[in-house]
Amino acid sequence: MNDQYYDALLNIKTVGEQKRFSSFLHYHRYEPTPYSALEHLFAQNELKSSDHVVDFGCGKGRLNFYIYYLFHSYVTGIEMNENYYQDSLENQKRFLKRYKDSKNKIQFLHCAAEKYPIKPQDNIFYFFNPFTIQIFMVVIKKILLSHEQFPRKIELVLYYPSEDYIFFLENQTIFELKKEIMLPGVYKHNPNERFLIYSLC
16 A cells, blocks of 8 residues: 555545655654555564553654554554644644544654653654654653653664664663564665664563
């Protein structure tokens, strides 16, 4: 299925060239995860309706709506760009017209990732290279502190993972690589086209 199909199914608008660049030094340009990649991810890594997913750099909210559609999980989108944050709210209004029961399970927050207070129920964190390693390290340390205070199983899902992220996780944290999901047809041409899932029990 192509991106236009899923946008129509979800009654949202996330397709099209992303022309806005971040004016912040440590934040990268927004680009949504392709629906085709998400299909492969969730075919091999299913979620539960009780999971609480946090999407850092959620943009227009594609991942959030797709996750709810598949699993009815709780999803929080974190976005510091005001324009994309407003786009995500508009998409939420459209989504609610078709999926009314999602009202209390999807939320969007306009804030920097490092300012987001990790909640005790947050247990899955999604990253598509939204910012530099400096911000990533701050966020991961907050997640680890939350785990110390409220022990639970936690997963990090990295799409198109940077070497800096991988090195930090594997050498300076207690997260362990649980699964690697390579995207067929594109991974052989670009080894970054994969998901890495790290877990912490």
